[in-house]
Each structure stands twice: as C-alpha cells, then as structure tokens.
Amino acid sequence: MPSLRPKQLSEPTVSRLPVYQRIGRELERRGIQHIDSADLGQLSGVAATTVRRDLAGLGSIGTRGAGYIVSVLIDRIDEVLGQRNHYDVIVVGMGNLGRAIVNSSNFLIAGAQLSGLYDVDPLVIGTDVAGMTVQDFATDLVPATMAVICTPAAAAQAVAERVVAAGTHAILNFAPQVLTGLPAGTAIRYVDFSIELQILAYHLTNGTGPLGGGLLRTLGLTTPVGPTTT
Amino acid sequence: MPSLRPKQLSEPTVSRLPVYQRIGRELERRGIQHIDSADLGQLSGVAATTVRRDLAGLGSIGTRGAGYIVSVLIDRIDEVLGQRNHYDVIVVGMGNLGRAIVNSSNFLIAGAQLSGLYDVDPLVIGTDVAGMTVQDFATDLVPATMAVICTPAAAAQAVAERVVAAGTHAILNFAPQVLTGLPAGTAIRYVDFSIELQILAYHLTNGTGPLGGGLLRTLGLTTPVGPTTT
C-alpha cells in the first residue's frame, strides 16, 4: 500500500503527468498492463530518468525490477491531478474558436462539468452549442470554478475580472492578451497559437531549423530525436 | 546603429518576445513611443529584470536613463524572430478546430503565408475555408515550411511523418498526441487544451487554489500577483 504523499510537484512535472496518463489509457485500451520508464519515456518524448523522477513524486508507484502497473499509474495521476473532484467550467466567447473547443471531444476532462456558455453578441445569445444555450454574459453569470476565455483580446481582461469576482479561481485564456492584477491564488494558463507560430518561425531562421541539432522544449517536453529503433 | 548579434536566445526568452512585441504594437497604436522595463514588465506579467535580460540579448536596444523606443523594439523582435522571411504554412485537418484556427484573425503572423488546407474526408475536400479550397491530403501535398496539425490524435503521427517527408521543418500540433521519431532539426510545438485544463485542475485541488500563494508559470510567464497598484 503506497503511502499517499502529495508533496509538492514542480510545474514541468505537473504538465507531463497528463501525457503519461493519456499514454497509460492507450496502453490499457490495447491490453498492456505493465510499462517501464524507458518505454514510457519513448512514448512521451521524455528522458527515462525524468519519467522516474516525475513518478517518484507521486509516492512509490513502481516496482523495482519490473516497471509500473498501468492501472495504478492512471489512478494515481487521476488522484494527484484532482480529477476525482468536480469542477464547474464556463466558457466565455462563443465565436468560431469557442464553439470548436466546446465541441471538441477531448475538452472535458474527468471531473470537469460544463455549466455555462456566454457571449455578448445578441445574434449568438440564445443559440445552442453542444446542447447548451448561450447566455448573455452581461446579465447572467453562474459561478464556476474554472473559466475558459475565448473572446477577442480587447475583452479578455474585463471578462477575467468579472469571472474572478463571481468566484472563479482558474482561468484558461485563449485570447492573445496577458491578464494582470488578478488576486493571488488565481491560476492562469495561456494558450496562444500566434505565439507558438512565432516561436517556430524563430527556430526555422535561427539555429534549430534544418541541420540544427535541436532540443526543442514545449510544455516542458523535449523532443529527443529518437533513433528510429522500433 | 546597434550591432546585430543574434547570439543564442533561451527558449523562455523566445516565447516572451512575441508578448513584448504585441504590447509594443498596442502602445504604438495608442501613440506611445517610449517604454521602460518596469512598465513593460507590468504589462507582460514578467519581472523587470527578466525583461531587461531578454531584450539585452537582442543587442543593445535600450538607452540608459531613458528606456526603450517602441518602434525599435518592435522592429528588432521582428528581425530576430524571423518575421522578415517568408514561410509557407499548410493546415492538415479541417474539422471545427482547423476551421476556427484558419479563420482566426491572429493566426497569420508576419511572414507566414497560408499555402494549403488538407483533409481526408470526402465531404470536406473541395469545400472552401477562408477563401481556400480544401485539398485531399492523401493525394496532393504542396511542400511547405510549416505545418499545423488539427487531426484526431490517431492520425497525427502519420500526418507528421508525411509533411516532414515533403519538406516541412516546423510543426504546430493541436492533436493530443506526442510526435516521435521525427528527424533532428524538426521543430515541434504542442498546443493541447486538455492538458491545460488538467494543470488547472491540479492547482485548484493542491496548493495554488484559493489561498495558495501561487506563482503560476505559463509559457514561461509568471503571474506576478500584482498589488493592485494600477
């Protein structure tokens, strides 16, 4: 019985855990029940040592000699990431992107519950997206734990302040806008594909393009340039 | 005339440069021509020292005593990120997300040129998205420098291998799938909102939630929990 010590996981570790979990689910689907850090590293694009360090932080999950039991791995990550809890998620901004996200199959994680869709455009309010009716952001606002912002950049800061005032503690911001001045303890993550493209443009012109011996970091993942073994 | 020494910029620095540039553009639009590291730090959610370190890496851009000239800042970042060059970008996978991205106003960066849209679904091939006709990925394939992958996870690896074989050196992957075994020198960035939500869920349950004294990193940006001083 491995003692549950949540400890303090580093941010890069936290961002890799969902990757390990996803791979675990895929393995389980294929009927594979065991995996070692070398293989998991290969599949996730992470060095084997780093995989071990990450998983060691979840308590002693593995078995020396053998590797990790897939089901244990999945369950433990579930637990650590807080997927046993329930979260109400609202989405603000029902343009092309907002609708695409809500309809995306991998949007809902375990524990997340979509509880409201919002917009300010009278043409959009009242329409249905993924089986929910879009509400008026200006008047109605259900309190929710997480908010996803898909508005234009100019609106994002005001939206963030409003949802935080309504009790939200975690924001996923798709608008190309840095959010500032929010109260301590508000978790914020940015998703900005314009920035991602610019980073790629940098690597194309400088060093890392063709012929560059590139170690590219993304989400904390290193692309290890696997020798095509397997 | 500041001597152009491209040097070697760190990955976190590269990911912050687009943010500074965007803020610079906004300042310019408002007629502001000078900014110092303290203010730029405030606006970008980055410590002033880090701003200076980042910008110092672009050559001596600033002036001691005064700060940075906005137009110089923008131009220099343009140059360093390679936005003076031209890139052909193709997008593979024209589902909800692919269409939303192509139609997004902030999708095209300076230098990027959309040169092809692809799918494998006969119902989608031949339709028009943002003024371009969707091609059949299985048969046609224009060579391009960058590729954006918006397919389901199961297809992503094969798509990546095919575009790389066709000459692509940079990939932006929206599919929830780690890409492995691609040749050295292929730049890859991942955008995965399922992972982002899980990271937020972690912060909600553990430490950083309500009452947590959270320093949350995103894209290398630290949310500095500004004392609401303007």
Added chain:
DNA sequence: GGATGTGAAGTAGTTCACAGCC
C-alpha cells in the same frame, strides 16, 4: 537623476550514476 546591461548569486529542473529491492 534614472534606467539599462551584466557579473554574481540564487533557484529550479534535468541528468548522471548507483544503491536498493524485486
């Protein structure tokens, strides 16, 4: 005076190397 740029110090994360356990 005032803000940049940068050596030096500090902190965080990764990788090495191997002891420990199955």
Added chain:
DNA sequence: GGCTGTGAACTACTTCACATCC
C-alpha cells in the same frame, strides 16, 4: 538480472545588486 528511486553533479533560468552610460 533488471528497473526503480534518489543523492550528487550539472545545466538552465531567474533575480539581485550595482557599475555604466545617457
């Protein structure tokens, strides 16, 4: 024998503190 877990070394990034220059 084999693979995990972890102290120790290393590398990367940030922050401090201040000399430098306008």
